[in-house]
Amino acid sequence: MQLVFVPNMDMAQEFVGLQSLTNNDFLKTLPSYSAEQTSLNMIVWFLIAISGMLFAIFFYMMNVQKIDMYGILKAIGVKTITLFIMMWTQMLFITAITLLISIICSQLFVILAPEGMPFHLNLLSVSKLALIFIIIGLFGATLSGLQIKRTEPLQAIQNGGN
Amino acid sequence: MLALKDITKTFTNGEIEEEILKGISLSLNPGEITALVGASGSGKSTLLTIAAGLQSTTKGLVQFNGHNLSNMKPEHLRKIRASKFGFVFQFSHLVPFLTVEEQLFLMLEVAESKLKKTQKKEKVHQLLQLINLDHRKNAYPAVLSGGEKQRVAIARAIIHEPNVLFADEPTASLDSKRSKDVMELIRELTRIRNISTLMVTHDEEMLQYTDRVIRMVDGRIV
Numbered sequence: 001m002q003l004v005f006v007p008n009m010d011m012a013q014e015f016v017g018l019q020s021l022t023n024n025d026f027l028k029t030l031p032s033y034s035a036e037q038t039s040l041n042m043i044v045w046f047l048i049a050i051s052g053m054l055f056a057i058f059f060y061m062m063n064v065q066k067i068d069m070y071g072i073l074k075a076i077g078v079k080t081i082t083l084f085i086m087m088w089t090q091m092l093f094i095t096a097i098t099l100l101i102s103i104i105c106s107q108l109f110v111i112l113a114p115e116g117m118p119f120h121l122n123l124l125s126v127s128k129l130a131l132i133f134i135i136i137g138l139f140g141a142t143l144s145g146l147q148i149k150r151t152e153p154l155q156a157i158q159n160g161g162n
Numbered sequence: 163m164l165a166l167k168d169i170t171k172t173f174t175n176g177e178i179e180e181e182i183l184k185g186i187s188l189s190l191n192p193g194e195i196t197a198l199v200g201a202s203g204s205g206k207s208t209l210l211t212i213a214a215g216l217q218s219t220t221k222g223l224v225q226f227n228g229h230n231l232s233n234m235k236p237e238h239l240r241k242i243r244a245s246k247f248g249f250v251f252q253f254s255h256l257v258p259f260l261t262v263e264e265q266l267f268l269m270l271e272v273a274e275s276k277l278k279k280t281q282k283k284e285k286v287h288q289l290l291q292l293i294n295l296d297h298r299k300n301a302y303p304a305v306l307s308g309g310e311k312q313r314v315a316i317a318r319a320i321i322h323e324p325n326v327l328f329a330d331e332p333t334a335s336l337d338s339k340r341s342k343d344v345m346e347l348i349r350e351l352t353r354i355r356n357i358s359t360l361m362v363t364h365d366e367e368m369l370q371y372t373d374r375v376i377r378m379v380d381g382r383i384v
Contacts (some may be wrong), residue, residue, distance in 0.1 A: 072255040077244025
């Protein structure tokens with residue numbers, strides 16, 4: 001197979017007797033590029049997975065630390081669903097603030113980064129990641145909520161509610 | 163209104179059965195503070211939590227307005243706790259992310275108060291004035307003193323006009339001056355609002371603020 005690369009052209013041009021490829025398709029044909037991209041993508045997704053785990057653990061711990069306070073609230077008659085709503089609201093509030101800060105920082109980097117640096121963070125990727133983090137946060141908060149659901153108000157009173 | 167009849171509570175620890183309460187009967191009167199006193203392990207806190215529907219009896223009846231709390235469904239019991247009972251504990255247990263005002267609004271929500279928003283606001287305002295904390299209505303628990311926190315906890319316990327107030331060592335975490343202030347407040351509110359108050363205390367000095375003292379020894383009233 002013979003390949004023709006035309007610089008600064010994103011669209012593939014047709015040449016008689018030759019196969020035309022877009023820039024991206026052309027890059028995929030380079031074995032070294034694919035291998036490099038695989039390891040880079042692995043690093044990125046691994047970092048996302050670790051951040052996600054930390055995010056979920058943060059919300060889980062934040063609520064579990066206050067388990068006796070929630071137990072006391074159950075003792076005074078607060079519905080379990082109200083406690084869940086409290087936890088989810090806190091989670092959404094904190095997540096919204098952290099996501100906003102992260103998006104501002106990353107977009108600032110996109111603006112300030114040198115032109116030649118191959119760093120792109122489009123709105124679709126940002127939105128997808130934000131959604132993933134909201135789901136992870138919800139998961140962490142819900143997991144702690146299930147723990148709190150099982151808490152006996154009496155136990156919380158005996159523990160001093162601290 | 164709230165009456166306990168022949169209450170027995172037994173705990174099983176492995177093969178050992180321990181009788182914590184041995185046939186206790188008592189009734190609470192509106193507008194009166196009843197103090198439960200006794201050494202640690204005498205069963206006073208267990209009695210308070212049974213009276214409040216927070217734990218079951220082994221034998222005996224807990225009657226509130228003609229209903230037997232002992233065999234009530236959990237959701238019905240929760241509704242009674244939320245709307246007819248008020249609780250004050252040794253520590254204030256305020257929600258850290260709510261302001262003083264919001265703590266009281268939360269309790270009105272929990273009690274499913276039928277008041278309109280403006281009426282709720284007025285009620286909160288009046289009660290905060292009564293406990294001299296109106297100027298702290300926007301403060302979070304973290305910036306309140308121990309005495310102020312406990313006063314907010316008392317306000318939260320009575321904002322929904324409960325019939326019964328349960329106080330488990332409400333002055334234990336306070337110094338003597340603040341303890342007296344808190345007890346005076348409980349006495350005043352018990353009288354003004356015609357509440358039946360049941361209080362557990364270790365502090366003999368606080369008994370001067372009560373109307374009736376019940377001494378407990380080894381699960382029995384003496």
